[in-house]
Amino acid sequence: MTLALLGGSPSLRDPHHFSWPRMTPAHVAAVTGLVEQAELSYYGREGQVAVLEDEWSRRLGRPTLAVTSGTAALHSAFFALGAGPGDEVICPTNTFLATVMPLAQTGARIVLADVEEDTGNIDPRHVEQLVNERTVGVVATHLWGHPCSMDLLQAVVERHGLWLVEDCSHAHGSTFRGQEVGTFGDAAAFSFQSAKLVFAGQGGLLASREAVTHERAVLLGHFRVRAAQDCRSDLARYASTGFGLNYRMHPLAAALAHVSTLQMDELIAMRHERLSRLSQLLGQIPGLVPPVTRDQCTRGAFYGYKLRLQGRWLLPPRDLVVDALRAEGLDVGRPGSAPLHTTAFFTDDDVPVFINREASHARYRPGELPVSERIWDESLSLPTLTFPEDESLVDAYAAAFAKVYGELGALVAKSA
Numbered sequence: 029m030t031l032a033l034l035g036g037s038p039s040l041r042d043p044h045h046f047s048w049p050r051m052t053p054a055h056v057a058a059v060t061g062l063v064e065q066a067e068l069s070y071y072g073r074e075g076q077v078a079v080l081e082d083e084w085s086r087r088l089g090r091p092t093l094a095v096t097s098g099t100a101a102l103h104s105a106f107f108a109l110g111a112g113p114g115d116e117v118i119c120p121t122n123t124f125l126a127t128v129m130p131l132a133q134t135g136a137r138i139v140l141a142d143v144e145e146d147t148g149n150i151d152p153r154h155v156e157q158l159v160n161e162r163t164v165g166v167v168a169t170h171l172w173g174h175p176c177s178m179d180l181l182q183a184v185v186e187r188h189g190l191w192l193v194e195d196c197s198h199a200h201g202s203t204f205r206g207q208e209v210g211t212f213g214d215a216a217a218f219s220f221q222s223a224k225l226v227f228a229g230q231g232g233l234l235a236s237r238e239a240v241t242h243e244r245a246v247l248l249g250h251f252r253v254r255a256a257q258d259c260r261s262d263l264a265r266y267a268s269t270g271f272g273l274n275y276r277m278h279p280l281a282a283a284l285a286h287v288s289t290l291q292m293d294e295l296i297a298m299r300h301e302r303l304s305r306l307s308q309l310l311g312q313i314p315g316l317v318p319p320v321t322r323d324q325c326t327r328g329a330f331y332g333y334k335l336r337l338q339g340r341w342l343l344p345p346r347d348l349v350v351d352a353l354r355a356e357g358l359d360v361g362r363p364g365s366a367p368l369h370t371t372a373f374f375t376d377d378d379v380p381v382f383i384n385r386e387a388s389h390a391r392y393r394p395g396e397l398p399v400s401e402r403i404w405d406e407s408l409s410l411p412t413l414t415f416p417e418d419e420s421l422v423d424a425y426a427a428a429f430a431k432v433y434g435e436l437g438a439l440v441a442k443s444a
């Protein structure tokens with residue numbers, strides 16, 4: 029069958045455009061009620077923010093703090109755990125920038141680690157090699173919902189007396205040996221940005237192991253009523269000023285996040301049903317490697333379905349493969365985040381706004397963290413089909429991949 033890119037008819041009559049989130053009547057009702065009552069800002073721990081935090085604290089068994097974004101949650105975690113000048117923090121290179129970049133605001137030095145071949149998660153063995161006397165902490169993203177190797181990672185941080193921050197922004201509800209992510213580290217950050225399974229529009233949440241971490245995080249982004257309510261230690265004396273930022277979550281965002289939190293387990297089950305079948309079908313096509321989920325792990329929110337291309341799929345230029353699949357009507361693309369060590373912040377000799385680049389982050393050359401680069405090179409991003417009415421799309425995606433597989437030779441010829 030001739031590829032649509034080369035003049036044939038496309039696999040899907042109408043091109044597919046994935047859209048998320050999907051509003052339900054419960055979301056609309058929650059927000060409408062607040063707007064009608066002009067409930068648009070909180071100074072204390074109250075209203076929808078308290079309801080949302082209670083739900084997550086119940087789930088994780090930890091004090092939680094709703095904030096304006098996942099980025100704010102990560103910044104609050106780094107601040108609260110004391111990251112500062114002279115410290116080094118080891119982070120995965122294969123993650124969204126916000127896992128790492130807030131560290132640049134603390135003065136700590138960012139050191140990037142390579143990742144595991146099958147999951148793309150931070151490699152505890154490389155972390156171990158990077159630890160030195162300046163290392164104070166490790167950050168781990170449960171990438172695309174797959175939990176990190178928590179047993180190995182916890183062993184490294186315990187051996188060296190380091191703190192551990194989990195970035196759970198892709199992984200709401202994921203479990204490692206039956207334990208939910210967000211309950212392993214000293215602090216855990218969640219994003220509720222619009223594209224996430226649990227969405228607020230913009231919003232995030234921090235869960236802390238120790239009360240003192242929670243209190244310090246509260247003081248970074250809150251003051252007066254909220255700070256006085258949450259600070260039981262001597263830190264309460266700073267409640268009148270806080271430590272300088274406003275990270276208070278908007279009530280409308282909290283209401284949306286709360287409704288989607290209540291729907292989360294059902295959404296996870298639906299998404300897994302669609303994506304498992306997609307993996308089963310794509311896995312039958314030579315050279316396609318669907319995302320693996322290791323034994324004793326669950327992928328929870330499964331934020332992002334990344335397919336690895338191998339064998340004959342690597343013969344034509346990657347962008348031409350993407351163009352061919354798109355021409356068939358599929359909503360596919362290269363993943364959004366290149367490994368961080370290949371970006372200008374980490375490759376430039378100098379970053380003009382940072383007085384001392386060497387103190388703020390290590391410098392890298394392409395090829396230095398090879399596993400992450402290989403994964404990035406070979407990955408395609410597919411939509412996280414979720415709803416029962418997406419079932420026919422699962423078949424359509426698999427059929428289109430099979431068609432393109434049969435015509436890879438034509439793509440090679442086109443590129444010659």
Ligand SMILES: Cc1ncc(COP(=O)(O)O)c(C=O)c1O
Nearest residue numbers: 097098099124126127197219221
């Ligand atoms: C892994 C990861 N960490 C952090 C964030 C930052 O979250 P936010 O956009 O809510 O600031 C995101 C996403 O957007 C993310 O994917």
